[in-house]
Every structure is written in structure tokens, then in C-alpha cells.
Amino acid sequence: MSRGTPRVSTRARKVAAAAAVGGTALAAAGVLGVLRRTGRLRAGRAVAAPGRVREGRELAAPGRRTGRLRVERGIAALGLAARGGARYASSAPRLFAAAGEQREQLRNDLALQTAEDVTATLGTMKGVLMKLGQMASYVNDGLSPAARRTLSRLQDSVPPMSPALAAQVVTEELGLPPERAFATWDPEPIAAASIGQVHRAITHDGRAVAVKVQYPGIAETIEADLGNAALLRRMLKISVPSQDVDGLLAELRERVTEELDYRKEARNQQMFADYYRGHPTIVVPEIIGELSTRRVVTSELAEGARFAELAGWSQAERDLAAETIYRFVFRSLYEAHAFNGDPHPGNYLFHGGGRVTFLDFGLVKYFTAEEMRPLAAMVKHLCLDNDPEAFRRSMEEAGFLVKDAPLPTETIVEHMAVFYDTVRVRGPVTMTGDYASAVTRRFFDFHSPLAAYAAIPRSYVILQRINLGLFALLGDLSATADWRRIAEEIWPFFQGPPSTPMGEAEATWKSGRRLPSPA
Amino acid sequence: MSAGPYADAAGLVERSAAAYAAAVPDRPEDDGYFGPASVTWRVSGDLSAPVAGLRSLLMQALHPLAMAGVDQHSDWRRDPVGRLAATSAYTATVTYGDRAGADRAAQRVRAIHERVRGVDGVTGLPYAAGDPALLLWVHAALVDSALAAVDLFGTPIGEADADRYVAEMAVAATLLGVPQDMVPATVAALGRYITDTRPELRCTPAAAESMSYLLDPPGLDEEIADLWQDIRDAAVAALPGWAREMYGYPAPPTLTPLTAARRTEIRQTLGVLDAVFLAEPGVLEARQRLTVRMRG
Numbered sequence: 001m002s003r004g005t006p007r008v009s010t011r012a013r014k015v016a017a018a019a020a021v022g023g024t025a026l027a028a029a030g031v032l033g034v035l036r037r038t039g040r041l042r043a044g045r046a047v048a049a050p051g052r053v054r055e056g057r058e059l060a061a062p063g064r065r066t067g068r069l070r071v072e073r074g075i076a077a078l079g080l081a082a083r084g085g086a087r088y089a090s091s092a093p094r095l096f097a098a099a100g101e102q103r104e105q106l107r108n109d110l111a112l113q114t115a116e117d118v119t120a121t122l123g124t125m126k127g128v129l130m131k132l133g134q135m136a137s138y139v140n141d142g143l144s145p146a147a148r149r150t151l152s153r154l155q156d157s158v159p160p161m162s163p164a165l166a167a168q169v170v171t172e173e174l175g176l177p178p179e180r181a182f183a184t185w186d187p188e189p190i191a192a193a194s195i196g197q198v199h200r201a202i203t204h205d206g207r208a209v210a211v212k213v214q215y216p217g218i219a220e221t222i223e224a225d226l227g228n229a230a231l232l233r234r235m236l237k238i239s240v241p242s243q244d245v246d247g248l249l250a251e252l253r254e255r256v257t258e259e260l261d262y263r264k265e266a267r268n269q270q271m272f273a274d275y276y277r278g279h280p281t282i283v284v285p286e287i288i289g290e291l292s293t294r295r296v297v298t299s300e301l302a303e304g305a306r307f308a309e310l311a312g313w314s315q316a317e318r319d320l321a322a323e324t325i326y327r328f329v330f331r332s333l334y335e336a337h338a339f340n341g342d343p344h345p346g347n348y349l350f351h352g353g354g355r356v357t358f359l360d361f362g363l364v365k366y367f368t369a370e371e372m373r374p375l376a377a378m379v380k381h382l383c384l385d386n387d388p389e390a391f392r393r394s395m396e397e398a399g400f401l402v403k404d405a406p407l408p409t410e411t412i413v414e415h416m417a418v419f420y421d422t423v424r425v426r427g428p429v430t431m432t433g434d435y436a437s438a439v440t441r442r443f444f445d446f447h448s449p450l451a452a453y454a455a456i457p458r459s460y461v462i463l464q465r466i467n468l469g470l471f472a473l474l475g476d477l478s479a480t481a482d483w484r485r486i487a488e489e490i491w492p493f494f495q496g497p498p499s500t501p502m503g504e505a506e507a508t509w510k511s512g513r514r515l516p517s518p519a
Numbered sequence: 520m521s522a523g524p525y526a527d528a529a530g531l532v533e534r535s536a537a538a539y540a541a542a543v544p545d546r547p548e549d550d551g552y553f554g555p556a557s558v559t560w561r562v563s564g565d566l567s568a569p570v571a572g573l574r575s576l577l578m579q580a581l582h583p584l585a586m587a588g589v590d591q592h593s594d595w596r597r598d599p600v601g602r603l604a605a606t607s608a609y610t611a612t613v614t615y616g617d618r619a620g621a622d623r624a625a626q627r628v629r630a631i632h633e634r635v636r637g638v639d640g641v642t643g644l645p646y647a648a649g650d651p652a653l654l655l656w657v658h659a660a661l662v663d664s665a666l667a668a669v670d671l672f673g674t675p676i677g678e679a680d681a682d683r684y685v686a687e688m689a690v691a692a693t694l695l696g697v698p699q700d701m702v703p704a705t706v707a708a709l710g711r712y713i714t715d716t717r718p719e720l721r722c723t724p725a726a727a728e729s730m731s732y733l734l735d736p737p738g739l740d741e742e743i744a745d746l747w748q749d750i751r752d753a754a755v756a757a758l759p760g761w762a763r764e765m766y767g768y769p770a771p772p773t774l775t776p777l778t779a780a781r782r783t784e785i786r787q788t789l790g791v792l793d794a795v796f797l798a799e800p801g802v803l804e805a806r807q808r809l810t811v812r813m814r815g
Contacts, residue, residue, distance in 0.1 A: 109811050120674075124566060124790025146742060146795070153798035157806075228787050234745055235791065 095208035096184065098303045099200040104191045110159035115216040117165075121158060122218055127195065128225040128232070130154045131256045147235075160197050163187035166213045173293040181291065182211075189213075194259065194362055195222075200301060207300060209288060212262065214295035219260040226253050247458040259362045262297040268338075268361035269299060275336055278513055280505035281324040283357040302357040304349030310477065313352075320354030322431070322479030323486065323502055328358060329470055330490045334376070337367045344469055345476075354502055371459055374398035380493050383424050383484075388413045398457065405453035415450050422483045429483055431474040525596050527738025532792075533799060534604040540801030542611030543808055549617045552691070555813040558676060558684040562665050563614050564809065566789045567673030571665040572607075573754035576733060578660035580726040581765055582719065584646035585653050587639035590725040592648070599732065610661075613691055615809065625694040632695070641723045651697045658692040659703065659712055666706070667757045671777065672785050681706050713759075722765040730766065742795065749788035 112118050122130070133151030161169070167187065170178040178185040182201040189197035196214040203209055226232070232249055258264050266287045273284040283302070291298035310318055325348065332338050340361055349357040367375075374397045381391040388409045395401040401412065422429050481500070488496030489503050498504040553559040565571075580586045589595050595602050612624040635648035646653065666681055676684065682705050689702040703709040734751045736744075755763060756774040763770060774781055797803050 107807070109814070110807055113814075124793070125787045126790055126794055129791065129794055146740065146798070150795050150798040153803060154794055157797055157803050224783070225787060225790075228784055231784065231787055231791065235742075 092202050092206050092208035092301075095301045095303050096186075096200055096202055099190050099208070099210070099301055100186065102190065103188070106160045106189060106192060106197075108160060108162075108188070111162040111165075112159055112215070113162045113165055115165075118161075118215045118217050119221055122195075122215065123221045123225070125225050125228070125231070126154055126157075127218055127222045128256070130158065131195070131222065131259070132232075132252060158192070160189050160192060161213070161215060165216065166197065166199065169213050169216050169295055170211070172216075173296040174291060178211075182209075194360075195219075196295075201298075203288065203291065203298075207288070209291070209298050210285075210301045211291070212297045212299075214260075214262060216295070219295075222256065222260060226256060247456075251458045255363055255365075261294050262292065263294055265360075265362045265364075266292040266297045266299075268340075268364040269297075271336070271338070272332070272340070272358065272361060272364075275332075276328075279509050281320075281354040281356060281502060282328050283351075283355060284361075285357065285359070302349050302359065304351045304357055307345035307348060307350070307473075310350060313350075315478070315480075317352060317354075318477045319479050319481060320502065321348075321350050321356055322474050322477045323481050323500065324354045324356045325470070325473060326481070326483065326486060327490070327502070327506065328356070330487065333367075334372070334490050334492050337369070337372055339365045339367070339463060345473060365459075365463075367459070375460075376491070376493060379420065379423070379487075379491065382413070382417070382420055384491075384494065391416075398460070400454060400456065400460075401450070402453045402455070405450075407449055407453065411449055423487045424484070426484045427482060428480050430478060430480040431471065432478060433475050435475065525599055525732050525737075528600050528736030529738040529740075531600050531603065531736065531739060532743055532795060534600055535607045536796055536799030536802050538604045538608035539611050539796075540799070540805045542608050543615045543805035544617060544620060545808065547615075547617035548619060550812075551613075551615065551617050551621055552694075553614060553687060555809075555815055557687055558680045559614060559687045560809070560813065561680075562669055562673075562676065562684055563611075564806075565669050565673040566786060566793060567668035567671070568665075569750050569789065569792060570672050570753045570757060570785075571661075571668035573733065573750060574668060574757045575661045575664035577730055577754060577758060577766070578664055578762060579657050580730055581722060581762060582653065582656045582716075583639050583642050583721055583723045583726075584644060584650075585657055586723055586726045586729070587637065587641070588635050588646055588648045588653070590729065591637050592635045595729070599736075613694060621694065629696055639723075641721075641725075649696060651701060654695050654697050655692060655701055655712075656716060658688070658695075658697065659709060659716075662688045662703075663709060663713060664757070668753075671757050672753055672782060672789065678706070685709050717761065720762075720765065722767070727766065743792075746788050746792045746795075749785055750792065753785045753789075 112121060129151060133154060160166075166189065167178050170181060174181045178187075178199070178201070183204045183206070184202040186200045188199075190200050190210075191198040193212050195218050196212050199211045199213060201209050201211050229249065232253075233246070266289070269284060270287040270289070273286050276282040276284050285300035285302050288298040288300070305313075310321060313321075329339070332340065340358070340363065347358065347360045349359065351357065374394045377394040378391055378398070381387045381394055392401070392409045392412055395412070395416075396403045405412075417424070421435075422431070485496065485499030486503065488494045489499060489506075498507045580589075589602075593602055609624055609628060613621045616624065629649065632648035632654075636646065638645050648654075662685055666684065669676055685706055685708075686704045689699065689704055692702045693699050703712045734755070736747070739747060752771040752774055755768050756771050756777060758768075760770075774785075797806070
């Protein structure tokens with residue numbers, strides 16, 4: 001699961017927190033029927049989620065006055081404004097050196113030396129299982145303990161490529177050996193990455209870059225193994241007793257196949273980089289197109305604090321970081337109709353003042369307007385219009401709920417509301433681990449009356465990560481914000497005024513930028 | 520004849536894995552009887568090893584006296600999984616252990632064999648587990664099965680290395696007391712030996728019973744049981760036709776003929792099984808110890 005960066009917090013990924021803005025509730029609906037309850041969820045916390053949230057609300061005020069919060073944020077925002085959209089101030093050699101200092105410990109004594117070594121290590125389903133393990137983190141809680149152990153152990157079992165093998169791939173892809181394709185090339189990888197590894201380099205025009213190099217032959221191997229649908233179905237059925245294993249399988253297969261072609265990732269990342277260029281707090285490293293191919297992707301090298309280091313930062317800083325991540329996810333979803341499906345702690349670098357660098361765009365899902373409409377409608381009907389019947393119809397339209405299920409609408413709303421709790425009313429709310437647990441418990445409640453009538457349509461499968469990944473981060477940060485007001489800024493059916501200093505800075509950015517056309 | 524019921528096979532993977540992990544030494548005194556450059560290490564570490572193991576048991580059981588020794592003396596019925604794990608542990612120790620470790624393990628087995636004597640109820644013949652003739656059959660079945668499994672479902676090793684493998688493995692037989700000059704040292708000699716021994720082979724009730732247990736062991740985890748069906752089919756398909764006929768097994772229809780696609784599917788199943796094995800405590804580390812030594 002270490003995608004280019006050390007794994008930081010397992011717990012953060014496992015414990016889901018509050019779903020806030022549309023789309024997330026779908027997860028609730030579908031997974032109910034899909035995933036088997038496991039022993040993972042801590043038992044004995046019977047406190048209902050809504051109660052928790054209200055408690056959180058009350059706690060937020062005495063702990064940190066909203067007024068003071070605004071002031072601190074105001075100061076931070078001044079800093080932002082002063083820096084404007086300035087990118088990395090540091091020089092390339094310094095970034096290069098810093099990346100070396102943060103080098104991951106890799107087992108070089110086990111390094112894969114030939115393409116045959118790669119096949120022996122990752123062929124015959126192992127690469128596929130590993131990818132499924134990474135991507136199926138949203139079905140993690142449905143996996144048997146043995147399956148979970150197997151998948152996580154597989155990730156430990158993959159050694160890096162030898163410097164010579166990595167150089168061979170770069171040579172095949174770029175037409176030049178790495179020490180000529182780049183002005184400076186570090187032959188030792190700085191990190192393991194998804195089906196590859198990351199090297200640091202400096203380009204001939206003096207930019208410090210991260211070069212992700214794919215294991216040779218891995219794409220062919222994984223594609224061949226993905227063809228064994230019978231075996232995959234058998235395995236998934238065992239681990240995830242589901243009404244719709246085929247749908248899940250098809251979606252996973254599509255995502256895995258996409259991720260094998262780094263050009264796709266480069267396009268995704270460049271799209272996000274273009275979209276957020278000049279943004280006051282969101283930083284997406286630029287892709288170096290001429291040094292990116294199917295098996296090599298080169299992007300600006302970024303430096304910053306890791307998620308784990310945030311534990312030592314002030315709560316105000318953590319709140320700002322959380323706000324940026326929140327804005328990034330929902331602005332991307334509602335405006336660019338794009339969702340980066342891998343929101344795990346290793347994919348962020350933190351710079352203070354709310355500035356966050358977003359890494360790794362290997363798993364981006366684009367939604368059509370038709371797919372987005374019911375998601376937005378669900379939020380609108382539940383949180384804005386307070387119209388339960390319309391909410392139910394939107395759920396049905398999206399395919400989360402079968403039509404004419406013999407359930408009273410109030411039961412459905414009662415069940416689903418917890419996922420929208422942070423955005424149903426205005427006011428500061430603290431994301432907590434307890435609330436996260438409550439949401440997760442609800443999420444996996446198979447005894448729920450909804451379970452028999454709920455499903456996750458294939459194209460929305462990936463969105464479950466909002467529940468099971470992203471919001472876990474916010475819970476881990478104990479982040480406080482008026483999520484509802486931030487959501488209002490972003491909701492296409494609301495378009496509220498800036499509600500925080502960051503919102504104001506964002507509004508300035510928005511008014512000044514030239515919008516690239518959405519995907 | 521003891522005819523008690525068989526205990527179930529729960530823990531088959533876990534206990535085999537533990538045996539394997541413990542048998543791969545941390546700091547060996549020497550490279551043992553084979554070593555990192557040997558064909559034996561390559562064949563033993565091949566993905567096809569589970570098929571080889573199961574086929575080998577199917578072959579070994581066809582010798583009535585070998586089967587009687589197991590059936591009448593060992594814990595086979597009471598603790599089949601423990602018995603299989605002990606065999607895995609022994610094989611792995613001889614393969615990967617240093618010489619002193621392999622010698623000690625062989626000494627222990629020879630001591631046990633001393634006590635295993637009796638009369639086979641089917642043939643009426645007396646037997647002794649230390650009898651070189653029986654030990655040689657057990658050895659030959661294992662070597663032949665490893666070659667068949669690698670060839671059909673593994674990474675084929677070529678004729679020269681197959682001969683080397685047979686020659687390298689001879690020491691495993693001598694460690695248990697088979698005189699060196701009895702042990703086949705080429706693929707051709709191995710084939711001749713097996714052909715010559717065929718008249719002594721038959722499927723006794725004990726063999727039929729044991730093997731139908733092994734082909735469909737009760738009590739496996741659902742995950743493993745599912746994979747095991749493919750392993751079983753592969754092992755049965757890898758048997759010589761005459762051995763399959765003795766058991767009365769039909770050739771698995773999905774594997775006749777063995778198409779490239781079906782071979783790939785079996786390999787994929789083996790890969791999943793291997794991933795499960797790898798996740799057991801200590802197995803990855805044991806593999807890594809071996810890999811480091813093989814990279815030299």
C-alpha cells in the first residue's frame with residue numbers, strides 16, 4: 001500500500017469517518033449488502049453517531065473558540081496571500097538532497113535483477129492480488145483476516161529493482177540511459193511505488209524531479225492474470241460475499257488496467273495540476289511530459305512534512321491541512337467530476353499554513369454529468385430541501401436503492417442521515433475517531449433493514465473511499481471546521497460565499513484563473 | 520490394520536508453513552548437501568512444488584509395503600496434517616539445512632524406521648521401513664514427481680538440469696540408508712527403475728482410502744479447499760497413466776489435453792496458494808534468506 005511513500009497510519013485508513021457531501025452516502029447504501037461484518041470494528045461503542053456529532057459540536061466551542069480559530073486562520077491566510085501561488089522556493093539541488101535524506105529503507109540485497117525475476121515475484125496472480133489489495137481497501141473490512149494478511153504480506157514481499165534493471169527500463173522508455181536522459185540521476189531508488197519505484201533526478205533544465213519507473217513485464221503479467229475471471233471471482237466471493245461480485249470485479253479490473261499505463265496517470269496528474277495551478281493551498285506537482293511514457297513518469301520533486309509529523313503540529317495547522325484536503329476532494333468531485341481514488345496518508349505532503357502537496361494520481365475516476373446528478377441531488381434533498389421523498393427517489397435513480405423497496409422512507413433517511421451528519425447543519429464540527437467508528441459500524445451493518453435493497457452501482461464503487469479513506473484522515477487529525485459552510489461554497493446547487501480565510505483566498509484564485517474545461 | 524477414521528485437515532497450510540520456515544536455517548554452517556547453485560534448490564522452490572508433493576504421495580502409496588508401514592505405524596490417521604508437516608520439515612531440512620542439520624534429521628528418521636516393521640495384510644509380505652528397497656521407491660517417487668510437476672506446471676528446467684537434479688538428489692536417499700549404487704543418477708535410470716518396480720505396485724485399500732482423503736481433505740479453510748481442487752486435478756493429471764488406472768481415477772477432463780490456457784490457470788492457482796503460504800509467519804523471511812544466498 002506504500003505508494004511512493006512510507007505507510008503512515010494504518011488505523012487512519014481503517015476507521016472511516018463522517019461522510020459529508022453527497023456521493024459518500026452511496027457507499028453506505030451499497031456496502032451494507034456487500035460486505036460481511038468482521039471483528040474489526042470495535043464492539044461496545046453503542047453511542048449513536050448523531051449524538052456523538054452533537055457532542056463534538058458542543059466540545060468544539062469551549063476547546064477552541066471559533067473566533068480565535070478565525071483569527072489564527074486569518075494570519076495563516078495572510079501568509080498564503082503573501083506567497084501567492086508561488087511554487088517551490090527551494091533550489092533543485094536542495095530538493096534533490098532532501099529526497100535522498102528521506103529515502104525509504106528497501107531490501108537492495110533482494111533486488112530484482114531481470115525481467116524474469118519480476119515475473120517470478122509478481123507473476124501468477126501475485127501482482128494482481130497486490131493491486132487488488134491496494135485498490136480494494138474499500139472492501140478491506142469485508143476481507144477475511146487470512147485474506148487481509150495475505151494481501152498486506154504480498155506488498156512486503158516485493159523487493160526493488162536493481163539499479164541496472166531500473167536503468168534498462170528508463171533506457172527502453174526514454175531512448176537514453178538515465179544518466180544521459182537526466183543531468184543527475186540517483187541509481188538507488190528513494191521509495192517503493194505502485195508496481196515500480198521512485199528515483200530522484202535533476203533534469204537538463206535544472207528541475208529536481210521524481211521519476212517513477214515501472215517493473216518490466218509487470219503490465220503484461222497483470223493483464224494476463226486479470227483474464228482469469230473465474231479465479232478472481234472465486235477469491236472475491238470468498239472474501240466478499242456479494243450480490244454483485246462481477247460488478248466489483250469489472251470495476252477493479254478497469255482501474256488496475258488503467259494504472260498499468262503511467263501515461264494515464266501523467267494525464268490525470270497534469271489535469272489536476274492545470275486545474276489547481278495558482279491555488280492558494282493545493283499543490284499538484286507538474287508532470288514533465290517529455291520524460292514520461294508508458295512505464296516512466298517524471299514529475300516535479302516535492303518536499304514537505306509527512307502525515308505522521310502532523311501529530312506534532314498545532315491543532316490550528318492540522319485544521320488548515322484538513323480543510324485543504326476537504327476542499328481538494330469535493331472541488332475535484334463537483335467541478336472537475338474527478339475523484340482521486342487513493343486518499344491515503346502517504347499521498348500528501350504538508351507545508352504549513354494549510355498548504356498541501358497531493359501526490360499519486362494513478363487511480364482517478366471521472367464521472368459523467370449523469371453520474372454526478374443524483375449524487376448532488378441526494379445531498380440537496382436531504383441537507384438543503386429537507387425532502388425525504390425526493391432524497392429516496394435520487395437514491396433510486398442512482399441505483400443505490402431498488403425501486404419500491406418495502407421500507408418506509410423515514411427508515412431509509414434515518415439510516416442514511418448519519419453519513420451526512422457533518423453537513424446537515426451549519427456550525428463547527430470536530431471529526432473524531434468515535435464518530436468515524438460509528439459511521440463505519442453503520443456502514444457495515446448487515447442487519448440493517450436497508451441491506452436487502454441496497455447496492456453500489458459499478459461506477460460509484462470507488463467513491464466508497466471517501467468514507468473509508470479520506471474522512472479517516474480528517475478523524476485522525478481531529479479536524480474542526482464548519483464543514484457545512486465549506487460544502488456550501490462548493491455545492492454546485494448552492495455556490496455559497498467564502499466561509500473561511502482559505503475560502504476567500506480560493507475565491508480570489510477562482511476569479512483570476514482561466515478554467516480548463518472539465519473532463 | 521488400523522482402520523480408524525482420519526482426523527480433519529485443518530491447519531494444513533499453517534503447519535506446513537511453520538515446518539518450512541523453521542527448516543530454513545538462519546546462519547547455516549555450510550551450504551548443506553545441495554547449496555544455492557544446485558538444481559535442487561531451484562526445483563524445490565518452484566511454484567509447482569505443491570503438485571509435486573501431492574503426486575509424490577500418490578505414487579509412494581502405490582507400494583503396498585510402504586503404504587502399510589505408514590498406515591500401521593505412523594500417526595497418519597490420527598494426525599494426518601502433523602504427519603505431512605513432519606515430512607515437509609524433513610525434506611526442507613535436508614534440502615536447505617547445513618550438513619550437520621541434515622545428518623541429525625536423517626538420523627532421527629532412521630531411528631524411527633528401525634521400529635517400523637510388520638506384515639502387510641494385503642500381500643502377506645513382511646516389511647521394514649529401513650528396507651532400502653522401500654526407501655528407494657519413496658525417493659524415486661519424489662524425484663520423479665518433482666520433475667513431472669516442474670515440467671507440466673512449473674518453470675521447465677531442460678534435460679541437462681533434469682539429469683543434474685536426479686544426480687544431486689541421490690544423496691537424499693543415501694542419507695536414509697540406501698546404498699549409493701542402488702540410486703538412479705540420471706533421468707533415464709530413474710525411468711528404468713520405476714518401470715522395473717511397477718509389478719510390485721498396487722492400490723491397496725489403505726492406499727485408496729488415504730489418497731481419497733488427501734484429494735479432498737475435510738476441514739480445510741474454504742479458501743484453501745477451493746484452491747486444492749485445482750492442485751488435486753493437476754497432481755492426478757501429472758501421474759503416469761498406469762498409476763491413474765491403478766487408482767481407478769479418470770484423467771481430469773478439464774486437464775486432458777493440457778492446453779496452454781489450462782496450464783496457465785493451474786499456475787495462477789498455484790500462485791494464489793503460494794501467496795497464502797507466503798503470508799504465514801516466517802515464510803517470507805525464510806524465502807528471503809534463501810534468495811539472498813542464491814543471489815550470492
